[in-house]
Amino acid sequence: MASTAALEVLQSAGRRRARRREWVAVLGRAVRTPRGAIGLGIVGAVVLIAAIGPALAPYPADNFVTRPFANPSLSFPLGGDTLGRDVLSRTLDGGWQLLLMAAVATLLGVGVGAAWGVTAAYSGGRWDTVLMRAVDIVLAFPQLVFALLLVSILGPKIWLIVLAVAISHAPQVARVTRAAALDICERDYVRAAQIIGMPARKVMRREVLPNLTSVLMVELGLRLTYSILVIAGLSFLGFGLQPPTPSWGYMINENRIGLVANPWGVLAPVLLIAALTIGTNTLTDAVARASLGVGRGADDALLPGITAAGAVS
Amino acid sequence: MAEVTAPAKPAGAARTSKAHPLWNTFFRRLGFGVITLFCVSILVFAATQVLPGNAASAVLQNTATPQRLHALELQMHLNRPAVEQYWTWLTGLLTGNPGTSLVSGASVSSLVGGRVVNTAVLVLLAGVIGTLIGVALGMLAAARRDSWLDHVLSVTALAVTALPEFVVAMALVIFFAAVIWHLFPAVSVFPPGVAPWSDPTLLVLPVATLVIVIVPYTFRMMRAAMIDALESDYVEMATLKGLSRRRVLFFHALPNAIAPTIQVIGLNFLYLAGGVVVVEYVFNYPGLGQGLVNAVSDRDIPVIQFIVILLAAFYVVVNIATDMVSLAASPRRRLPRS
Numbered sequence: 001m002a003s004t005a006a007l008e009v010l011q012s013a014g015r016r017r018a019r020r021r022e023w024v025a026v027l028g029r030a031v032r033t034p035r036g037a038i039g040l041g042i043v044g045a046v047v048l049i050a051a052i053g054p055a056l057a058p059y060p061a062d063n064f065v066t067r068p069f070a071n072p073s074l075s076f077p078l079g080g081d082t083l084g085r086d087v088l089s090r091t092l093d094g095g096w097q098l099l100l101m102a103a104v105a106t107l108l109g110v111g112v113g114a115a116w117g118v119t120a121a122y123s124g125g126r127w128d129t130v131l132m133r134a135v136d137i138v139l140a141f142p143q144l145v146f147a148l149l150l151v152s153i154l155g156p157k158i159w160l161i162v163l164a165v166a167i168s169h170a171p172q173v174a175r176v177t178r179a180a181a182l183d184i185c186e187r188d189y190v191r192a193a194q195i196i197g198m199p200a201r202k203v204m205r206r207e208v209l210p211n212l213t214s215v216l217m218v219e220l221g222l223r224l225t226y227s228i229l230v231i232a233g234l235s236f237l238g239f240g241l242q243p244p245t246p247s248w249g250y251m252i253n254e255n256r257i258g259l260v261a262n263p264w265g266v267l268a269p270v271l272l273i274a275a276l277t278i279g280t281n282t283l284t285d286a287v288a289r290a291s292l293g294v295g296r297g298a299d300d301a302l303l304p305g306i307t308a309a310g311a312v313s
Numbered sequence: 314m315a316e317v318t319a320p321a322k323p324a325g326a327a328r329t330s331k332a333h334p335l336w337n338t339f340f341r342r343l344g345f346g347v348i349t350l351f352c353v354s355i356l357v358f359a360a361t362q363v364l365p366g367n368a369a370s371a372v373l374q375n376t377a378t379p380q381r382l383h384a385l386e387l388q389m390h391l392n393r394p395a396v397e398q399y400w401t402w403l404t405g406l407l408t409g410n411p412g413t414s415l416v417s418g419a420s421v422s423s424l425v426g427g428r429v430v431n432t433a434v435l436v437l438l439a440g441v442i443g444t445l446i447g448v449a450l451g452m453l454a455a456a457r458r459d460s461w462l463d464h465v466l467s468v469t470a471l472a473v474t475a476l477p478e479f480v481v482a483m484a485l486v487i488f489f490a491a492v493i494w495h496l497f498p499a500v501s502v503f504p505p506g507v508a509p510w511s512d513p514t515l516l517v518l519p520v521a522t523l524v525i526v527i528v529p530y531t532f533r534m535m536r537a538a539m540i541d542a543l544e545s546d547y548v549e550m551a552t553l554k555g556l557s558r559r560r561v562l563f564f565h566a567l568p569n570a571i572a573p574t575i576q577v578i579g580l581n582f583l584y585l586a587g588g589v590v591v592v593e594y595v596f597n598y599p600g601l602g603q604g605l606v607n608a609v610s611d612r613d614i615p616v617i618q619f620i621v622i623l624l625a626a627f628y629v630v631v632n633i634a635t636d637m638v639s640l641a642a643s644p645r646r647r648l649p650r651s
Contacts, residue, residue, distance in 0.1 A: 034473075136345070137352045140625045142587025144604065152609040152617050153360050229477045233591050234481045237606055252483060259491045259499075266483055274480050281475035 017278070030283070030290035039283030046276040050099050053092030061085065061093040062244045069258035069265065078264040080180050082254050090266040094246035098235070099276075101162050102227035108166035109227070110220050113173025118204050120174065121181035131180070136169035143230050144169040146310050148239065156239045165230050169223045182214045185207050214291030221284025225277050248273050339637055346629040353625045357618050358399050364584065375615070385415070412615035416608075421619045425604060429623070432511045432593070432600035436585045438516065439523035444578050447528045451535025451574075455543060456562055467536070470529035478588050482522045482595040490518060500597040509598075519596045523588055527581045534577040538570035545569070572642045579635025586624050586631075 030036040057082070059065050070080035071253060078087035120131040147164040154160050185208060193203045199228065232241045233250025243250065248269035255265030405411055410419040455461040471480075490499035501515040509516060535605075541546060543566050551565045552558075590602035597603065601620055608616040 009508060022350070112598055131347075133345075136349050137356065140349055140353050140628045141621070142583070142590070142624060143622060144587045144630070145624055148590070148605060148609050149360060149617065149621055152612060225475055231382075232352050233477055236477075237594060239592065239609065241442065249479075252479060256483065256486070259487065263492055264485060266487070270480050274476055276476040277477065278472045282471060285471055 006129045013089070017275045021163050022210075023217060026214055026217060027292045028289060030286040033286050033290065036286030036290070039167050039279050039281075039286055042275050042279030045093070046272055047099060047277060049272065050093065050095030053095060057086075057089035057092040057227055058115060059089040060085040061090045061246045069255075069261035070262060073261060078268055079262040081251070081262075081265045082258055086307065087251075087255075087262070087265050087268060090246035090251060091248070091272065094251055094269065095243075095272060097158075097241055098231055098248060101158065101165075103227060103233050105162045105165035105231065106169070106224045108162070109169025110173050110216065110223055112166065113219075114168035114177045114209070114216055116174035117179075118181045118208055118212070121178045122200065122204050123183050124185075124207060128178075131174070131218060135174050138168065138171040140167070142227065144233055147230060147234055148237075151234070151239045156242060157183065158233075158241070158296065161231060161234055161240060165227050168230075173223065176219055177212060180212055181208055184211045214287075217291060218284060218288045221280060221287055225280045228273070228277050228280065243313025314458050324498065334510050335637065335640060337479040338640060339633075342633045342636060345642075346633050350622075350626060350629055351583060352620060354403060355399070357621055357625075358402060361614055361618070368402060388413075388415075389481050402618075404473040406619070414507075414613055414616050415612045416613045421615050424616060425601070425619055428604045431509050431598065432589055432602065435516070435519055435523065435589055435593070435598065435600060436582065438520045439527065440582050440585055442520065443527040443581060444531055446524065447531025447577075448574060450528070451532045452567070452570075453564065454536045455539030458540060458543075463536075466532065467620070470517070473525060474533075476526070478522060478526055478591045479595055480591055481525050482499075482518070484527075485518050485522055486595075502597050503551045503599065515619040519598050522592050522595075522645050523585060526588060530580060532576070532586075535574050538573040539566060542566040542569040549609070561578055572639050575639040575642055576635060578629055579639075582631045582635075583628055586627050 009260045031040050045108065052270045064083055065086050066076050066080040066084050068080055068082055070076060070084065072079040076086055078091065081087050081090060116131060116135075123131075141149070143165070146168045147161065150160055150164040190203060190207050193207045198206075231240060233248040235247045236253050238250060238253060240249055241247040243254070251269040252266050252273075255262075259266055355464075402412070409422060413420050414424055417424070450466055454466045457463055486499050488494065495515050497517045499518075501519055503509065503512065503515060533582045545566075548561060548565050551561045556565075589600060590605060592598070593600045593602035594606045601623065605617065605620045605624075607613075608620065
């Protein structure tokens with residue numbers, strides 16, 4: 001009795017360790033490739049700027065400290081923005097909300113999508129059909145348009161944008177997860193778990209989900225990139241964080257009339273957003289290669305379907 | 314008994330598949346498409362129903378007085394039950410009368426009509442040019458696999474895929490319109506009723522932005538499909554027969570790499586439906602996307618609903634068309650599974 005209990009504890013601990021080891025191993029392999037290292041380096045740098053930037057900003061982001069579109073000078077290294085605020089301070093202060101929102105939206109979207117897809121694949125039959133038809137409806141909107149529809153109703157609220165992006169991710173994640181899970185649900189160990197009377201939720205969580213680790217890692221990376229694109233895009237259109245709060249997306253919009261006088265008001269946020277999305281995409285590509293075991297040859301054939309599958313949105 | 318009925322089965326199957334199996338698939342997909350659009354219309358309509366307060370107070374915001382609120386409620390039929398409102402809206406939509414703008418008072422179809430043409434021009438130009446460039450570059454990279462050219466193209470594609478449209482657009486404006494060279498106008502404003510092709514310089518930067526965003530994806534798919542085809546037995550056979558490299562590439566490998574690429578072309582057009590929103594806004598191009606952004610700023614609900622439905626319909630149609638064309642292009646998947 002005691003020994004079986006101990007055995008179970010040991011087994012579950014071992015399983016947990018194995019699960020952790022898998023995604024750590026994939027990530028480790030990815031980061032050791034040139035692409036992975038470059039991607040991680042870029043993402044790390046941008047995250048660092050966004051995270052400790054607010055503490056380093058020389059001026060309060062909302063204060064009018066110089067002339068509108070002032071040229072760069074010693075006291076204002078990136079010059080002034082459309083209202084005469086310090087571009088450097090606003091740049092340092094304007095990234096952390098974007099990163100935080102994108103991260104939450106991604107986790108939420110991938111979490112819900114994965115649960116959705118696994119449930120559909122595991123249940124099969126009518127449930128599968130119903131769940132996947134629901135996916136088609138949300139997929140009938142471009143992601144940005146879906147977010148705009150929600151924002152037009154309730155106004156540009158932070159939680160609403162995060163939720164809208166998460167909802168528009170979920171169906172796409174569900175599709176990918178379902179496709180990968182269909183095969184796993186047929187495996188013998190899943191059958192075995194069902195036969196010994198394990199409840200469905202537990203089978204999905206303990207037997208099916210751990211086998212989707214690499215698929216979900218790639219999805220997380222992909223969706224993170226798209227979250228950043230959509231949230232920064234909404235912000236650019238003026239439906240994200242409301243002024244005077246600095247945000248990279250809206251900075252580009254408000255400073256583009258002074259592009260000729262002081263290009264840094266546009267250039268600084270453009271470069272940071274570009275670096276961020278290029279970084280996340282490169283890292284995701286490396287993770288996809290590492291988890292699929294491709295790339296050692298230079299065989300690209302498997303990848304585009306995975307790393308670019310969401311390009312639509 | 315069993316022996317008698319057994320042969321009847323294949324005969325029956327043959328009779329039903331006399332109508333080409335592609336048509337069956339087509340009608341089934343069309344049916345699903347209509348159902349999807351119906352659900353979308355419910356969703357879009359329901360979205361306006363969950364407003365705290367109601368749509369009228371959301372539109373008027375600070376300018377709401379009881380009289381104005383009441384008048385607007387009557388105009389929007391908000392005093393009727395939701396199902397009846399939905400029915401009025403849906404029948405109006407289907408008979409070409411999607412209501413009137415809450416901001417300008419003009420009919421929605423007259424506001425949106427010209428924009429549809431402008432956006433269609435943008436999407437078609439970008440889609441066609443982007444696809445051609447992507448396919449050509451993909452073939453080139455696959456034919457010279459692992460050369461420096463292939464590596465440069467692949468890495469560039471990986472980087473550019475991730476860029477948001479407005480970043481690409483601003484880069485183009487900085488380079489070609491405002492700061493470095495002054496070749497093209499930075500905004501593409503033209504009055505309603507004027508055809509967008511009357512001044513092609515206005516189209517250059519918006520189209521170029523969209524092309525840059527869709528080329529990398531097409532390139533990656535084409536390169537992968539082409540590498541697949543080039544590694545196949547029949548291409549090896551063709552090469553061993555002594556056919557020229559060009560002939561092998563264009564007549565043996567290319568036709569087999571086209572089917573997966575058709576999917577990508579479809580995805581490109583789907584992407585463009587969303588991509589035009591930001592690009593039109595950046596360049597002030599008077600299309601559907603800019604109309605949508607303006608309507609969202611003004612909370613002009615009938616206009617928002619109509620544009621969203623139009624984009625969703627475009628999505629569904631492109632999806633069906635893509636599936637049908639790629640089925641027609643790959644004979645192996647076209648035949649019934651027997």
